[in-house]
Amino acid sequence: MPDATNATAGQPDAPVRAVVLGSGAWGTTFAMVLADAGCDVTIWGRSQQVCDQIEREHRNSRNLPGIRLPEAIRATTDAAEALAGADLVVVAIPSQSARETLTALRDDVPDGAVVVSLMKGVELDTDRRMSEVVSEALGIDESRVVVVSGPNLAREIAERQPTATVVAGTDPGATALVARACSTPYFRPYTNADVVGVELCGAVKNVIAVAVGIAQGCGYGLNTTATVITRGLVEITRLGLALGANVETFPGLAGMGDLMATCASPLSRNHTLGKHIGAGLTLDEAIAATGGTAEGVKSSRSVLELAHAHGVEMPITAAVAAVLHEGMPVEEMAMSLLARPKRAEGL
Ligand SMILES: NC(=O)c1ccc[n+]([C@@H]2O[C@H](COP(=O)([O-])OP(=O)(O)OC[C@H]3O[C@@H](n4cnc5c(N)ncnc54)[C@H](O)[C@@H]3O)[C@@H](O)[C@H]2O)c1
Ligand SMILES: O=P(O)(O)OC[C@H](O)CO
Numbered sequence: 001m002p003d004a005t006n007a008t009a010g011q012p013d014a015p016v017r018a019v020v021l022g023s024g025a026w027g028t029t030f031a032m033v034l035a036d037a038g039c040d041v042t043i044w045g046r047s048q049q050v051c052d053q054i055e056r057e058h059r060n061s062r063n064l065p066g067i068r069l070p071e072a073i074r075a076t077t078d079a080a081e082a083l084a085g086a087d088l089v090v091v092a093i094p095s096q097s098a099r100e101t102l103t104a105l106r107d108d109v110p111d112g113a114v115v116v117s118l119m120k121g122v123e124l125d126t127d128r129r130m131s132e133v134v135s136e137a138l139g140i141d142e143s144r145v146v147v148v149s150g151p152n153l154a155r156e157i158a159e160r161q162p163t164a165t166v167v168a169g170t171d172p173g174a175t176a177l178v179a180r181a182c183s184t185p186y187f188r189p190y191t192n193a194d195v196v197g198v199e200l201c202g203a204v205k206n207v208i209a210v211a212v213g214i215a216q217g218c219g220y221g222l223n224t225t226a227t228v229i230t231r232g233l234v235e236i237t238r239l240g241l242a243l244g245a246n247v248e249t250f251p252g253l254a255g256m257g258d259l260m261a262t263c264a265s266p267l268s269r270n271h272t273l274g275k276h277i278g279a280g281l282t283l284d285e286a287i288a289a290t291g292g293t294a295e296g297v298k299s300s301r302s303v304l305e306l307a308h309a310h311g312v313e314m315p316i317t318a319a320v321a322a323v324l325h326e327g328m329p330v331e332e333m334a335m336s337l338l339a340r341p342k343r344a345e346g347l
Contacts (some may be wrong), residue, residue, distance in 0.1 A: 015040045016181045018088040021101070023050045023075065025063040025154040025292060026118055027092030032158060034090070035070040036184040043075040044082040051075035063292075067158045083108040088116060088181055094293045095121025095130055095203075102137035109138055114174045117147050120202035121295040122302040127309065129199040143171040146178045147195055149202035150253040151261035153268065157187060164188040166254040168198035190253060197245030201236055201255040204303055206296030207317050208232030209262040210274035214323065214330055217278020224334070228316060229263050235314045238347055239303070242310040269294040277323060278330055300324055315340060 016039045020031045023045025035041045045051045047062075054060055054075035058068055076082050083089065089109055093101055098119060109115070115138060119130040128136070131145040150165030157163060167182070167189045169175035179189040192198055208228065215224045236259075237250040249255055262268045273294040276286035287294065300321040307314040319336055322328035328336070 016087045016177070017085055018042075018090060018181060019044060019082045019086040020090045020092055021079075021105070022092035023047065023054065023060060023063070024092060025158075026152070027090070028054070028060045028064055028069070029154040029158045030090060030092060030118055030148075030182070031073050032067075032069055033182050033184055033187050034088075035073050036160075037180075037182055037187075039088070039181050041070075041073050042082045043073060044079050045075060045077060048077050051077055064155070064158050079105050080108045083110065086110055086113050088178065089113050090116040090118060091130075091134060092118045095119045095133075095295055096124060096298055098130060098133050099123065099137045102134060106138050109140075113144075114177055115140065115145050116178055117145060117199075118149075119295075120149060120199075120206055121299045122203045122306060124298055124302045127302050127306045129196065129203070131195055131199060142195075143169070144174060145169070145195075146171075146174050147198050147202075148178065148182065148189070149198050149258065151257040153261055153265055155267050160184075160186045162186045162188075164190060164253055164257075166190055166192050166198050166252065168192045168195045168254070170195060192246075192249060192252070192254070194246040194249045196243050197240045197249030198254040200240045200243065200245060201249065201258060203295070203299050204236045204239065204317065205232070205255075205259045205262050206270040206294070207300045207303055207320050208236070208259060208296075209268055209270035210277070210294070210296040210300065210324070211316050211320050211333075212263040213268075213271040213274020213276075214278040214320070214333060215274075216271075217275040217280075218330055218334075219278075220334070225263065229259055232263075232316050233259055234347060235316055239307055239310070239312045239314060241347070242312045243306075270296040273297065274320075280330075283324055296320070297324055 018034045018039045018041050020027045020043045031041045117130045134145045135142045146169035167179040175191050212228050269292045273286045273290040304321050319333045
């Protein structure tokens with residue numbers, strides 16, 4: 001396995017000590033990636049039952065049925081115990097729970113630890129990106145927060161299928177540490193200094209995946225899917241550029257790559273939820289039928305607020321928010337998008 005020693009901390013032989021906050025599908029899978037890369041990994045979870053099963057049976061049947069986890073991964077519900085001496089603190093809980101959860105753990109996160117956000121959402125009410133929420137909740141500089149985002153459906157990675165990701169941070173040392181800590185023969189990180197762009201890609205693609213799901217649930221075919229994905233990427237790019245992102249991020253893994261994976265895969269919770277809505281379920285019914293966290297439900301609202309605040313037009317996001325939260329019938333969604341004033345293609 002590749003080397004994941006903590007050379008930047010001046011301990012060339014010590015493995016990186018990583019703590020993953022959250023024992024859901026992605027937290028558990030990322031813990032497996034870190035362990036396969038040579039890190040010393042502990043998962044902190046809320047469920048005693050899930051933690052016990054990870055420790056004793058090396059499985060998490062609630063979130064990753066049928067997957068055998070590395071035996072070295074430990075799991076506990078005791079946050080202080082988990083976080084003591086951590087070099088990396090990886091946050092893998094739903095975006096809207098991040099501030100409250102991290103504020104409560106603030107005193108347990110060691111000084112100097114690099115904090116990694118795996119979350120793909122924008123906070124309701126504040127419209128903050130997750131790295132901003134992490135930094136505010138823990139009282140740390142944003143340079144200590146690194147983001148990992150890409151075409152990373154948990155189940156496929158838990159099966160060790162090959163994929164790549166983007167590790168984004170403003171501090172080159174912290175970014176390199178995280179990239180080294182999660183590099184395995186099946187998981188290839190690319191670094192990027194554009195935290196804003198990478199985070200917006202991850203959050204908004206969930207909303208676009210809901211839109212694609214709705215279209216497919218309504219019975220529309222691949223022309224509609226391709227139209228929503230392509231114009232969805234335009235929306236993401238427009239918002240990103242207004243917020244200072246780098247244009248090169250959007251056709252990359254965190255942008256087009258993740259959009260393609262999420263909009264195409266039946267494993268995606270956002271896509272699945274959209275399909276249920278398109279097929280006629282209510283939002284509550286669709287959430288229950290989907291299971292897991294479909295971040296696009298809440299982020300459709302916060303992304304739209306962010307867009308309004310910056311004068312950015314995001315018609316697909318607006319239509320998703322209208323269907324999910326304002327009672328717009330799904331049948332009206334396509335019409336509301338296609339009837340807009342005609343314009344030239346492009347941003
Ligand atoms: N599943 C994926 O394929 C995937 C891939 C990339 C990124 N993500 C992102 O990672 C984040 C987590 O996703 P997931 O798939 O692990 O979700 P999940 O629904 O499978 O698990 C979420 C976990 O967080 C826990 N949790 C919920 N509220 C909590 C709180 N207040 N405090 C502590 N723990 C809490 C739950 O108990 C659960 O263990 C999301 O932002 C998601 O968009 C997921
Ligand atoms: O299951 P989803 O819709 O949350 O998507 C999972 C990942 O974000 C795909 O990269």
